[in-house]
Amino acid sequence: MSLFRDGTMKGLIEGLGAATLRQQVTANNLANLNTPGFQRSDVSFEGQLLKAKKQLDSPLTRTHEKHFPRAPAPEVQPEIKKDTSSIRRIDGSNVDLEREMLNMVSNQLRYNSYTQQLNTRFDNWRFVINEGRR
Numbered sequence: 001m002s003l004f005r006d007g008t009m010k011g012l013i014e015g016l017g018a019a020t021l022r023q024q025v026t027a028n029n030l031a032n033l034n035t036p037g038f039q040r041s042d043v044s045f046e047g048q049l050l051k052a053k054k055q056l057d058s059p060l061t062r063t064h065e066k067h068f069p070r071a072p073a074p075e076v077q078p079e080i081k082k083d084t085s086s087i088r089r090i091d092g093s094n095v096d097l098e099r100e101m102l103n104m105v106s107n108q109l110r111y112n113s114y115t116q117q118l119n120t121r122f123d124n125w126r127f128v129i130n131e132g133r134r
Helices: 007-031 046-056 097-129
Strands: 041-044 079-082
Touching (some): 007 097, 041 046
């Protein structure tokens, strides 16, 4: 494991990728707002991330070097899924303008949060590398 690629950094980078993909999918949904029969899509990522975290949460600790090491973190990739459960309009489309705009705003906040956390981590490393000097 690299010094700058710990589990937290990996999760933040994967989160940025998922937020970018979600923005693209939401933009596609909005672009096809008035397309008859269009089925909206969504990105599944946070649920998979929580499942992966639960797999790593173990009450056991390694107290001796001959004990088995902790399992590596599973790879979490965002998935694009068609939404077939939403109510369809008369033209067969299930895209709702208000819902998509809300998704876009919440995704932007999530993206900003990931970016802010990454910047904080980089600032901390910069502080350490400069031996506490500004």
